[in-house]
Amino acid sequence: METQENALKVDRNQEGYLTDFSQWNKDVGEQIAQEEGIEMTPRHWEVINWIQEQVKADKALSIRGIKKSGVLDIKEFYALFPGGPLKISTKIAGVPKPKSCI
Amino acid sequence: MKNLLILGAGTAGTMMANQLRSKLKKDQWKITIVDQYKTHYYQPGFLFLPFDIYTEDQVKKVGKKFIPKGVNYVQKKIDRIFPEENKVKLEDETINYDILIIATGSKIAPEEVEGMKGKNWHKNVFDFYTYEGALALRNKLRDWQGGKMVVHLTEMPIKCPVAPLEFAFLADSYFKEKGMRDKVELTYVTPLSGAFTKEKSAATLGYLLEEKNINLEIDFAIESVDNENNKIIDYGGKEVEYDLLVTIPTNMGDEVIERSGMGDDLNFVPTDHHTLQSKDHENVFVIGDATNVPASKAGSVAHFQSETLTDNILLFIDGKPLKEEFDGHANCFIETGNKKALLIDFNYKQEPVEGTFPFSVIGPLKLLKESVFNHWGKLAFRWIYWNMLLKGIPIPFVGRNMSTKGKKL
Numbered sequence: 300m301e302t303q304e305n306a307l308k309v310d311r312n313q314e315g316y317l318t319d320f321s322q323w324n325k326d327v328g329e330q331i332a333q334e335e336g337i338e339m340t341p342r343h344w345e346v347i348n349w350i351q352e353q354v355k356a357d358k359a360l361s362i363r364g365i366k367k368s369g370v371l372d373i374k375e376f377y378a379l380f381p382g383g384p385l386k387i388s389t390k391i392a393g394v395p396k397p398k399s400c401i
Numbered sequence: 402m403k404n405l406l407i408l409g410a411g412t413a414g415t416m417m418a419n420q421l422r423s424k425l426k427k428d429q430w431k432i433t434i435v436d437q438y439k440t441h442y443y444q445p446g447f448l449f450l451p452f453d454i455y456t457e458d459q460v461k462k463v464g465k466k467f468i469p470k471g472v473n474y475v476q477k478k479i480d481r482i483f484p485e486e487n488k489v490k491l492e493d494e495t496i497n498y499d500i501l502i503i504a505t506g507s508k509i510a511p512e513e514v515e516g517m518k519g520k521n522w523h524k525n526v527f528d529f530y531t532y533e534g535a536l537a538l539r540n541k542l543r544d545w546q547g548g549k550m551v552v553h554l555t556e557m558p559i560k561c562p563v564a565p566l567e568f569a570f571l572a573d574s575y576f577k578e579k580g581m582r583d584k585v586e587l588t589y590v591t592p593l594s595g596a597f598t599k600e601k602s603a604a605t606l607g608y609l610l611e612e613k614n615i616n617l618e619i620d621f622a623i624e625s626v627d628n629e630n631n632k633i634i635d636y637g638g639k640e641v642e643y644d645l646l647v648t649i650p651t652n653m654g655d656e657v658i659e660r661s662g663m664g665d666d667l668n669f670v671p672t673d674h675h676t677l678q679s680k681d682h683e684n685v686f687v688i689g690d691a692t693n694v695p696a697s698k699a700g701s702v703a704h705f706q707s708e709t710l711t712d713n714i715l716l717f718i719d720g721k722p723l724k725e726e727f728d729g730h731a732n733c734f735i736e737t738g739n740k741k742a743l744l745i746d747f748n749y750k751q752e753p754v755e756g757t758f759p760f761s762v763i764g765p766l767k768l769l770k771e772s773v774f775n776h777w778g779k780l781a782f783r784w785i786y787w788n789m790l791l792k793g794i795p796i797p798f799v800g801r802n803m804s805t806k807g808k809k810l
Binding site for chain 2: 312313357358359361362363364367373374376377382383384385386396397398399400401
């Protein structure tokens, strides 16, 4: 993790999320995806772009939002990012994971 | 004569009516507030109602009592806002405005999840975010014999994001006091990556669930409630069984926002984070749970916002630039059971940290740490709410913007 972080030259928190989105680029996303064991396809990138646009527009990210997005359905979202699709995809997208106040 | 119209007489709307009536000249500005409901609920009390800690009378009063003299209080349904025409259509009349304040709040939308508002709604599937739900749950708990209780959060954002955790903690205490804790299996289910999602909170409070023997199920994105087999099912195929489900359904803004085409897909109104002016119309302002700002949806937030918004309405009337002042400040007591509570004080940028509040060293309240004193603070808050907050009286030593005094940063 340490060496990968150094190689990426980006600031990340303890859980591996970027703390400054301006440091994000596609290579960074690719590298984080590799750490998560995900091989990125054009379909993955479409989802990542959509997530970044949502965040830019101040919209809360939720599974329900995915359902209504028209970009992909939830089953596909789980298939693309198995396990916790939102927490994994946001990490790759360089944006904060959905949080509560504590 | 000019018209200032407030939609919603909940916490935020009532505070704005009180603050603005004393600031706007009566011969120049008519203030009207619209709300279809007669009753004003003390919503934080809904957490205590199911456990017989508060009675019905302690959480509701007649709303009219809190609307100041000189404000026109209209009890009617709101049909639609026409922001391009500066008018609002009510059920049987139309009101024109010069300035509009939207304070229509948020509410639960259990119909968003398949089966949630099904045949078992308020039978063994409950919410406690409504007066009716909290009361039905209280009646159920009074003679519940035990089993699997699941406390479940559907998705963020929700009003008072800590309430589901508080509910789980209070449930643990409640069953202990009844001498039946060994008969209850308590599970907390969240769509987030943990019960605590911020680094400092997770580090300092992570012990709470284990200490109270509460199971944790994370990353659970609910797809449906199975009323035949009493289980909740997630999109990834995970299932959690329950005998008694206490859920926080999806929270959404009021339907009037959707009908008026003014909201995002959760019916929250796009609002400037710091001025509270709506993004689309310069004479429309938004406050409290109705906004889409990334602050907590909580009464304390509405209170801090009301101070900035009052100043900004006066600046707007004078044609001056608005203050970009609101910082997302929230201040919340969190019940942890056994007559203890935490206090958190944070904003858009600063996560909750340890320390003392409101003063350095002497406190007397402790931040992000359990204490009996904090619990009394939370109970005292009900009095503050009815007697100070709604009337727009500032709370001593607690400023609208977050202070770093006493915080361990």
